[in-house]
Amino acid sequence: MKETDLIAGLQKGEEAALRQLFEQLYPRLCYFARGILQHDIEAEDVVQEAFMKLWRHRQQFNSFAALRSFLYISARHTCLNILKHQRVVHHHESGIQAEEADEPTVAQRLIQAEVAGQLREALDKLPPGCKQVIELGYLEGMRNNEIASLLHVSVNTIKTQKARGLYLLKGWLRTISILLLLLNGSF
Amino acid sequence: MIHMDPVNEHLEIADLIAKHFRGQLAAHEAAALEAWINASAENKRLWEQLNDDTTLREQILAMPDAGSTGAAWNRLQPKLIAERHRPHIGYRIFLYAAAITGMLLGVWGLIYLMLHRPDTTAPAVIAKVEKPAPQPIIPGSSKARLILGDGKVVALKDKAEQAFTEEDGTRVTNSDAVLSYSVADATNAPVFNTLEIPRGGEYRVMLPDSSVVWLNAASSLRFPTRFSGDKREVYLSGEAYFEIAKNKQKPFIVSINNISVTVTGTQFNVKGYPDENYVNTTLVEGGVELRTADNPAAKPVQLRPGYQGVWENKKITVKEAYLEEALAWKNGLFVFRSEPIGSIMRKLSRWYDVEAKYPDTSVTAIRFTGTIRKYESIQKVLEMLALTQKVKFTIDDKNISVLKANNQ
Numbered sequence: 001m002k003e004t005d006l007i008a009g010l011q012k013g014e015e016a017a018l019r020q021l022f023e024q025l026y027p028r029l030c031y032f033a034r035g036i037l038q039h040d041i042e043a044e045d046v047v048q049e050a051f052m053k054l055w056r057h058r059q060q061f062n063s064f065a066a067l068r069s070f071l072y073i074s075a076r077h078t079c080l081n082i083l084k085h086q087r088v089v090h091h092h093e094s095g096i097q098a099e100e101a102d103e104p105t106v107a108q109r110l111i112q113a114e115v116a117g118q119l120r121e122a123l124d125k126l127p128p129g130c131k132q133v134i135e136l137g138y139l140e141g142m143r144n145n146e147i148a149s150l151l152h153v154s155v156n157t158i159k160t161q162k163a164r165g166l167y168l169l170k171g172w173l174r175t176i177s178i179l180l181l182l183l184n185g186s187f
Numbered sequence: 188m189i190h191m192d193p194v195n196e197h198l199e200i201a202d203l204i205a206k207h208f209r210g211q212l213a214a215h216e217a218a219a220l221e222a223w224i225n226a227s228a229e230n231k232r233l234w235e236q237l238n239d240d241t242t243l244r245e246q247i248l249a250m251p252d253a254g255s256t257g258a259a260w261n262r263l264q265p266k267l268i269a270e271r272h273r274p275h276i277g278y279r280i281f282l283y284a285a286a287i288t289g290m291l292l293g294v295w296g297l298i299y300l301m302l303h304r305p306d307t308t309a310p311a312v313i314a315k316v317e318k319p320a321p322q323p324i325i326p327g328s329s330k331a332r333l334i335l336g337d338g339k340v341v342a343l344k345d346k347a348e349q350a351f352t353e354e355d356g357t358r359v360t361n362s363d364a365v366l367s368y369s370v371a372d373a374t375n376a377p378v379f380n381t382l383e384i385p386r387g388g389e390y391r392v393m394l395p396d397s398s399v400v401w402l403n404a405a406s407s408l409r410f411p412t413r414f415s416g417d418k419r420e421v422y423l424s425g426e427a428y429f430e431i432a433k434n435k436q437k438p439f440i441v442s443i444n445n446i447s448v449t450v451t452g453t454q455f456n457v458k459g460y461p462d463e464n465y466v467n468t469t470l471v472e473g474g475v476e477l478r479t480a481d482n483p484a485a486k487p488v489q490l491r492p493g494y495q496g497v498w499e500n501k502k503i504t505v506k507e508a509y510l511e512e513a514l515a516w517k518n519g520l521f522v523f524r525s526e527p528i529g530s531i532m533r534k535l536s537r538w539y540d541v542e543a544k545y546p547d548t549s550v551t552a553i554r555f556t557g558t559i560r561k562y563e564s565i566q567k568v569l570e571m572l573a574l575t576q577k578v579k580f581t582i583d584d585k586n587i588s589v590l591k592a593n594n595q
Contacts, residue, residue, distance in 0.1 A: 030251075
């Protein structure tokens, strides 16, 4: 859905429009809220609540930028309220891994969340085979031959997919020096 | 007005930085970015941090991909419907469950750890598919059937909107894989409905008190079309996750086997399949009381959040819960924690509607630990188990034989 269709759909109360926004923005908002609260479940609750508010006020948003701001402002507001009123946070040790961060400010965390979220989105838009190879190679730091044996394809296929991925991602991966790591598998 | 909050400025900067990484920064934008970087030592530090490859990679890894938001959406979506049905009732904050939505999964559910280290010198053994299955095995999806008060059976359709009126006047609607009950027009005595989920299915229902129940494959829930007495009582077989609407005056009771779970408003998971010899109640929020008909005089067992009550051999014991594991099914995952292959295969059988065979029974002692997405094909899941070089599989139609790997 294009941005204008997305906004029109949201205003009409179409769930598909909200879902698309949710898929795009939920991960980064969770990352943002987790950074403030240091608690996964609470962070998710906060973001779910922000999306409920967005849904309730859906008529008011005329642009993607406006609703994205609204979601961040709403999440920040709830997070700070929780911190204010929180005396003891009950951490269940099992299953929940609170992130160990040295308390970056809200602004820093927001910028980190958006940048990483947008790059993740760029990765997600790659064709599936190509995406998988770039993920394993770049994010997981695996060598070409390791990826090849994991996916049961030839090393040449991996090389082709990587080249395709790099082309499709245009500037990004070329900008960062870690690219060298990508090339470690006798590219 | 957008420009009133500093969030807007920070979002603009974030857009510029993301553009920079993607090589799409225009000259005037580069100047704006540079001005921001030089505006403070903090900005500069953040900029340097973002340009550190390892940090950036970790941040991207911590960001789940769009495909993994399904479970989170499944929690939001019934509330959207509730909002539509009751637009003016104040919004009740649900404190939900969801231990981990694959966020820690990073990329693709690789199976990590085994009790024993695989022999690295042995060649990789992969799952062997001896002949193509004539009937394709597909992962489960939203499907269910509803047995109405008069015994009529309705197949619930995932996409279509369906609506019926029960004998007592209750309106039942089915929309986007959620069944919901509206009591507004109910007049006569309530009747019982049963929601049955086949193997390879899952479904959600919003009960007349606005409690939401997620049902796993091969499970069923019997409940009245409205809760008219002094308690809210439902009957479960199989596995379900409950988000119970608060009502101190009317406790909510789940009966399964010889055990009953009593709550006033909370979230918990109950698992008790006929082919397993236990009932596990895992508490996420709030409090629950467990009673067993095996020992009606005994004091009820109280659970605290994060704990699990296990009914086995007519006794209830309490232990610390692994929420990630207990709620995995609801979050679109299989999570195994030192789980015997037999138990793993029972889970797979319910979800993919297949049968497991064990030609060599010694294989059943092998345990696995790991996480796999449950919407993957069964071939992929079996392949991941086989990667551990402990077991291999052959698939014949809907029968899966579990064999010891050759190098064992």
